[in-house]
Amino acid sequence: MPTNSKKKTQVTASPARRRELLDTAAEVFAAQGYNATTVRKIADRAGMLAGSLYYHFDSKESMLDEILSAFLDELWQGYDAVLAAGLGPRETIEALVTESFREIDRHRAAVAIYQKESRHLAAQPRFHYLTDSQQKFEKAWLGTLERGVSDQVFRPDLDIRLTYRFVRDTVWVAASWYRPGGQHSPEEIARQYLSMVLDGIAVRT
Amino acid sequence: MPTNSKKKTQVTASPARRRELLDTAAEVFAAQGYNATTVRKIADRAGMLAGSLYYHFDSKESMLDEILSAFLDELWQGYDAVLAAGLGPRETIEALVTESFREIDRHRAAVAIYQKESRHLAAQPRFHYLTDSQQKFEKAWLGTLERGVSDQVFRPDLDIRLTYRFVRDTVWVAASWYRPGGQHSPEEIARQYLSMVLDGIAVRT
Amino acid sequence: MPTNSKKKTQVTASPARRRELLDTAAEVFAAQGYNATTVRKIADRAGMLAGSLYYHFDSKESMLDEILSAFLDELWQGYDAVLAAGLGPRETIEALVTESFREIDRHRAAVAIYQKESRHLAAQPRFHYLTDSQQKFEKAWLGTLERGVSDQVFRPDLDIRLTYRFVRDTVWVAASWYRPGGQHSPEEIARQYLSMVLDGIAVRT
Amino acid sequence: MPTNSKKKTQVTASPARRRELLDTAAEVFAAQGYNATTVRKIADRAGMLAGSLYYHFDSKESMLDEILSAFLDELWQGYDAVLAAGLGPRETIEALVTESFREIDRHRAAVAIYQKESRHLAAQPRFHYLTDSQQKFEKAWLGTLERGVSDQVFRPDLDIRLTYRFVRDTVWVAASWYRPGGQHSPEEIARQYLSMVLDGIAVRT
DNA sequence: TATGAATGAGTTTTCATTCAT
């Protein structure tokens, strides 16, 4: 279910080459920011001339679009599975966090781009799906946190919205320093993170 | 009293107007990103023509520079005071976090810019002080966390670097949603945040 | 008999200050070229702000105008005296050359500006007097050379126009390296130059 | 065969087109002065838009650079051949002058630009080679003149430096009025010029 | 007389995009 199948996005081209090019683009977008990235830089890294990219994509923006929507599609596949599993609130949080770090592992560049650019992109009609996604996201997390408080699994004195923001941001911001293949697996990072958020860093007195 | 005959823009020139203009610029940089912000947009908001800004500043980049360095100067005044106070590790963390949220309250735009742009700016010689600051920052936090583990105030099983990153990011990322004058004071946000990080969100079993 | 007394060139200002400022301007125009010279550079050297110059002059161009026409006025006073003296061709040439080096001594900057800019300035109506002067100049020199050939004072095989160009250019181009107060007086330079042009640098065989 | 990934403009790109464009640029620079020449004027004459020039060159300054250095390279090829030929002083002077007028014939625009702009350009590091060239030039001429005086080919009473300056300037300044394809060939002009400088314009008494 | 602040027109440069080959 691709997000936009409108115009004549040349599907003639081999999807493998497209993927390669998108990965390159995502890497550069993440490193330098979307606006600061020139089409020429992407082409350089891909070993071609700027104009040649337009055989594969019809604009710089559509590359960005494809990168972000591919990422969100995969993300929601994972999230939806978790949410449909009927777990308790604590287990749901654990599963969502773990799933998030897995996505960061697989789509580091896309996540970094999402972090930096989504806010101002969301203003454009073409990227409204970012807002949609973010609302779905918020609903899932807020709901789970609320359920946890009701179930007396989470502390009753929490400011739910504040907690949500803190948790959301910390998870995703990890994309800015995470390096795949580093010393920590995504699962390991998730475990450490959850231990901090759920139980705190202070020793129990 | 030599006449300032260097290329530098007259710092003599009405500091009040400069401040006003820098605040406007910071607001726009924060909202749209530095690269996506045109000099014209800043001038529009300031009610002048684009070229007129160059009477006060000698480039768009120097505005950014001044915004960031003014922020960091103030930040370190606060941090240095905390670090010099000889508090225990937990109290130090509490004071640093509180101080951070206060800075966000006072320099929201600058913090947001810092978050989004510092990584790639640091590559330029002109912005090396960002790297310096970030290293000092890291030393302060890591040191405090380590001391806390030694003193058995923090849990012995923490991955210090990972914890540092989580804590650091969550604090600063708050600048992206924080609105001064909103329902939570910086101190209130700090308290909530510290309660989460120190004691966890799960109920004690 | 000032060249342009049209607009309201503020003659209110003390003529001494005007002269000072014009000398400064001429120096900078000569060193950097008229176009490359900003009004700010002139003001800097004069110890004032750019806008303040407009109290004294009504435009950058009018400063140039005044510099050049003052120079030409003086030049022609000298030249006219020589031409009216009824000298023989060789003596006339000697007197013109000597007079020229004296002008270079007194108006070095103006001469340098004239050399570099007169050609393209002459296209503007305001600077047509440059063309007039140059034609008068040409007539005086060509006439003298022709008279010299007729009188068998100069070699009969000379290409008069070519000789004129060479002589004219060498004289004036000296403004680009001449430094008043250096080791050679204008008269000394004139003597050396005349000796070369009249008798050649080769030893007589 | 590494792909040229530096910032340098592809020197690979059709050298013929580059040459054409540089010739156009040189013509305009020579006619109006470098500073007074806008990139748009050059583009207009070349029948393209201003921005399009940047496909071939990376700045207006680099066009100037290329024009001047190409000229100096060719000039020194000729000069070095003359200086290596082991001629006597008079013959060396004759050969250098003739070579110079040939260069003016082939690179009129470049020579004119050199004359007008080299002095202030030499201040910029990028154009230091102008100073180098000018020093080599001075050495070659001064040396030959001195040798001529020692050999009693030139008059013993010459002020060598003064003579050098006169000779140098007259030769090059010819670029400002010389029109290729006019009635005088470069060789003819050189002959007339040499006859004046070597033997003088006065009849032998 | 001079300053401080601004204007507005123009300049160089950048860059996404197009398109014939």
Place this chain on the structure above:
DNA sequence: CATGAATGAAAACTCATTCAT
């Protein structure tokens, strides 16, 4: 599929000039 050459719109910046104080 890719290149080479260009377009055109917009960007940052410059600078002569104005004017109230």
